[in-house]
Amino acid sequence: MAEEHFHLKASWPGGRNSEGYIDAGNLQTKISIPTEMDGPGVGTNPDEMLLGAAATCYIITLAAMIERADLPLKEMALESEGIVDVTNGIFTYKKIIHKPTVTLKEGSQEADYKKLGKLVEKAEKNCMISRAIQGNVEIELQANIG
Numbered sequence: 001m002a003e004e005h006f007h008l009k010a011s012w013p014g015g016r017n018s019e020g021y022i023d024a025g026n027l028q029t030k031i032s033i034p035t036e037m038d039g040p041g042v043g044t045n046p047d048e049m050l051l052g053a054a055a056t057c058y059i060i061t062l063a064a065m066i067e068r069a070d071l072p073l074k075e076m077a078l079e080s081e082g083i084v085d086v087t088n089g090i091f092t093y094k095k096i097i098h099k100p101t102v103t104l105k106e107g108s109q110e111a112d113y114k115k116l117g118k119l120v121e122k123a124e125k126n127c128m129i130s131r132a133i134q135g136n137v138e139i140e141l142q143a144n145i146g
Contacts, residue, residue, distance in 0.1 A: 009023045010031070018032070018040075019042045037086075053129045054096050054098075057129035058078065073103075075103050076100065080097065093137050098139065100143050
């Protein structure tokens with residue numbers, strides 16, 4: 001069994017409304033609590049980073065599956081939305097909605113579209129981030145296939 005290790009260093013100078021910094025190799029940025037949660041809104045935050053991890057994992061997984069299936073991809077894009085519930089001062093990441101738009105090249109067959117529809121669903125279930133948060137954060141797909 002092979003294991004890959006990823007590392008992140010974080011610095012945080014003080015209290016709740018401070019600004020910190022993270023360095024994870026290719027990801028280097030300021031961090032703070034978002035303005036929506038009464039923070040300074042500098043750099044990124046855990047909510048955006050979880051959404052970003054889920055979204056990039058999903059679209060990369062889908063791209064790999066489309067390539068392996070040899071489907072005639074024209075273009076692909078993704079919008080994702082994260083929903084955080086705040087009840088009695090407790091923050092809970094409730095749901096992520098992925099809205100992929102995938103277009104096949106002109107002249108694609110009905111079988112290609114059927115296969116693509118299956119892959120759009122399968123990619124979410126096979127993405128390692130989706131599997132990591134399964135049972136804690138609901139994931140919904142709203143696909144636009146053309």
